[in-house]
Amino acid sequence: MVKTKLTANDLFDIHSVTAPVISPDGQRVAYITTTIDEKKNTYFSKLWVTQSNGAQKSVAWTTGEERISNVTWSPSGNHLSFLSTRNEKNQLFVLSAHGGEAQKITSLPFGVQSYEWDPSETKLWFTATYHEEHGWEDEKKDDKKDDFPKPYIAGKMKYIQDGNGLVKQDRFNQIGTVNIDTKEVSKWSDTSFSQHLHTISPDGKKFVVSEHPKEDDDVFENTLYLVDVDSKERQELTQENGSYYGARFSPDGNYIGFIGSHRTYENATHADLYVYAMEQQAVQNLTESVDAPVGDYVVADIQQGASAPSLVWTEENHVYFQVSTHGDVRIYMTTLEGEMYPVTQEGEHVYGYDVSKDGKHLVLTVSSPVSPGEVYTQTVATGERTPLSAHNAEFLSTKNIYTPEPIIFEGPNGWEVHGWIIRPEEAKNKKVPLVTNIHGGPHAFYANTFFHEMQLLANKGYGVLYINPRGSHSYSQEFVDAVRGDYGGNDYLDIMAAVDYALETYDWIDKERLGVTGGSYGGFMTNWIVGHTDRFKAAVTQRSISNWISFYGVSDIGFYFTEWQIQGDMNDVEKLWDHSPLKYASQVNTPLLILHGENDLRCPIEQAQQLYITLKRMGKETEFVRFPQADHNLSRTGLPNLRIERLHQITGWFEQYL
Template sequence: MSKRLITPEDLLQLRSVTSPALSNDGEHVVYVETTLHEEKDTYAAELVMTSPHNPDQNQYLTHGGYINKLPRWSPVGEALAFISNRTGTNQLYTLSSWGEPKQLTEEKKGVNDFRWSPDGKTIAYSSTQYPEEEKENDKPEPLVVNKMKYKSDASGFWQGEYVHIFTVEIESGKHTQLTDGAISYTLLDWTADSEQLVISSVNEENTDFIFSNDLLLLSVEKKEFIQLTNQTHVISDASASPDGRYLAVRAHERDYENATHFEIYLLEIATNEWTKLTGDWDVQLGPVVAADFLQNTVDPGLVWSGDSRSMTFLVSEQGTVGLYKLTTDGKKEAILTGHAHVYGFSILADGSSLVAGINHVAHPGDLYLIQSGEERKRLTTSNDDVLDELEVVQAEEIRFQQEEGHELQGWLMKPAGFNEKETYPLIVEIHGGPHAMYANSYMHEFQTLTARGFAVLFINPRGSLGYGQEFVNAVRGDYGGGDYRDIMAALDYVLKQYSWIDESRLGVTGGSYGGFMTNWIVGHTNRFKAAVTQRSISNWTSFYGVSDIGYYFTEWQIQADLNDTDKLWKHSPLAYVNQIETPLLILHGEKDYRCPIEQAEQLYIALKRREKTTTFIRFPEANHELSRSGKPSLRLKRLDAIGKWFEQYL
């Protein structure tokens, strides 16, 4: 049977299978299955339970088309807790005996995250709180701004809200607020005795120039803090050992600002003695893949073994995300590696069973059971019926030595229906960040382009994570320099190696930093016959003041501020607008606070004023996450616009 070509609309048929949670006895796995709802133009995420021993018997634990996420088993018994928006806001629920879920919270602004206590009697959760009641009227209110960090691409304008920590007792339903005041807290874990919470915070009211956070222990009974750090680290995760002796902490000391690799530290609670366990390991600890398909993924963080001798976690390196174990004396062991993207896992305390979510370029992802001495066992087949109908394109890995002395890694995808006797146009894709990583991971955008007859080249230029600290830091202060040369070197390499690529029909596209680089490329070469820039940066001088991260990101990355506008302008693609001859499609979300739409407006007007070939598409209500989690209808229109632009000019 001949297979059909992938279309943008196939996003509506494919299912994202994520967030596996393995029960304590290893008999059940609960996971999140996310789909796009065309009629409601939204997403639905249901909890599904399967058995590692009989994966054909799936049971949907939730229904109704809401977002149900973060399934977590009680450490004691068979109760399951999760977050759902079925009442309109994210609230905490428990489920036992697979009956109806029981709602535990009624927070006005919902629940952000939660953790079971080790004794299974209590759940700690975090919730956004406002210092005073909001005014409920239809009249617009002015926003009074007194801080620099006053807006966020994720949450909009700051209006006095802070995140606080609560507990709820499972049996009595009693709620207790543990923190208050004009400080936000992040919930990380419980200590082994169920008496203290591990949290992080910035113990300052004015955080405009503070980018580290502190690690704290919070007594649940007394509501008293023990401060373990003093603004020395950026802390992304901490988990307590089952024996109560240690905290495993993933953190860094901002040696290279936001380009700094995380390390794993062992903190002895009794003495507050810190030991760095990963000082000789030059990799990125945690998942950092640039992708557009998976929904409701969760980084499990540092997961302790039951004997408190080791921890398991995800590692990004060399275009893959794998699973590693690290002992308390610093010995590393690869558990699950290979040419794939491990995007989540759940492991039994004794390490005998592991369930992992794995995908690769030609497969959106499924859950697999891994047991000692046994072959990997596939537990889900959520997309098999759709994939059986589609021509899904694999990718060929490329590696080559750049003339400047470092190795580059990338992937080349041939067009669907490839015929070696024909020649084909090529599109170069550039990821955002710039501190992210393309991986052997499914990208629906890439598949839709190959279905239209384009080859796709995607690489990790300097600045990308996964290739060592020196490599990721090399882009800072040099945007449009070595990173640009890396991308062009990759293009030259594939043109030399693959004669079927038509050098006269080249396209380029990317979003965020990838949009910046697209703008930069068309201002510095006419090799490309078409380009699509997405949620891009065109002018660092204005970006400094309008982005939610503008003033500090610009200082960290361009290494200049408004006292050095010459350097800001030198690295701004808008400065080279007179040299742009490539037909350029500009895509941008109107609610993008990360790279505000004025960046696109400036570029568009400058091009039109010079009578250059360009079109500007504005996506209403869309923020910086349009391509990944925007409204389904807009995501489809975006993919269609990209494909049609390249078809028109290539």
């Protein structure tokens, strides 16, 4: 079959295959696929079930127009449960593992955030938003005056949130139960602050919960508590200040594993795997010797609703977990004695997984630079894999997909920097332009995963360079922390060193036709680059930061993120201005396209407005494109038609100027 060039519209043909869970008997695997409905301009999911040995094709167990998440087998394996948006809000549904229709179990006004099966299987425990006056009942409207606009009083600094708008200050999370047969809902929490349920002991007598005070402007930590379900007596599990999540009981109930970080380096701090021993009442950090973060911090644009457990226990009290390491996400296993090793291979992104009770088999969702992702089962002892799905087989068989070449080069201080370069087929006969693409975060990373945007640029005839400069995750703690207080310093030099390396190594690059783009932190860096060098002939900045002084007060994370990352505040305005790309606008000579979502509260659109008006007034070559109904996640989860238009804007600008 002749393969055709990949296009922006191929987003509609890619299946996001996510969230695999293995049944308690190890015989079946459930997972989710998400695709884009072009006509309805939205995303829909399906729940699939297949045999874990690959002997049977996957069967869709749902077919509705909905988004599905949090798929879980009941303890006996007799039921599958999941959250669904088929009634707008995320509600809890239970489906017999023997067939039939899914039964809606909750009808809460704000939906369900997460849930756990009670060992008895007569009820489910959940965490949901609770109204301090109306509780879990619909708010009553007494007269038409309730339809009139009302002022919003911001009582704290954390009063806005990207993707959600104004924070409802009369709401907080509470824990409750719902009876499967009667659907009767009962409230367990009796607090006036947020609680979140993490895990239930095998005998159903103990919980692990986290708590968050309502007035939390300067609180970025949380505490995990072990709580008696009946008496509500509790003891603290986390014996060091930090941020902790994802607690899970071991099958024998003697241990609790959880993930967390002490925040010595604020949000750049590596996460670790901790285990609390019930008998000794002591916590042990099992990954203290691993100089890489536990978890998945990959930047990508395909995996819709991807989720993975924080950790998984086996019957032998072995623990499996994800580690972001040198551009990969791999599954590691550790014993309680600290014997640890990776159980998945290099060169890939394992973005979902589960483990059989006996620890003999993994079920994985895996992406690589040339595959959006499928479900596999893997034998732990041998590493042998069996594919369980082929949802993207047709797409891959008909489209031209490039294999990125890994590169390693030397940045400032002699540090090794890792990245990838893609050579388009046009480079066989002539020199081609090179586009450098910079990720956001900055504490995220590019990985050995499928990236539609990179493939699109290569299929348009551009060389594509993307790297993990200092500040990126999956490397050492020193490396990820190095960007803080140095925005526009050695991180900028890492990117310039990458371009130098590419030009010295690959003779197919036209050094006179260099482009640069990036979003969020990558947008900041794009702005910084065009204000400090003229070597790029075209640039596209997306959802960017241009002015740290105004960012401090308008972003939903501005006041603390600025202090953590720039290491300055409004008492040191000169420092904020020195790190602001807007200061260097007069030095910009590169044609700059500015893309920004109108509902972005993480990097508010005023950042783009300031930059555009300043450059325009100075007579610079620039254009400004505003995306309605788009928040900070436009490129990943935004309205599909706007995602397509964004890609057209990027490639169109480079076509015009490169």
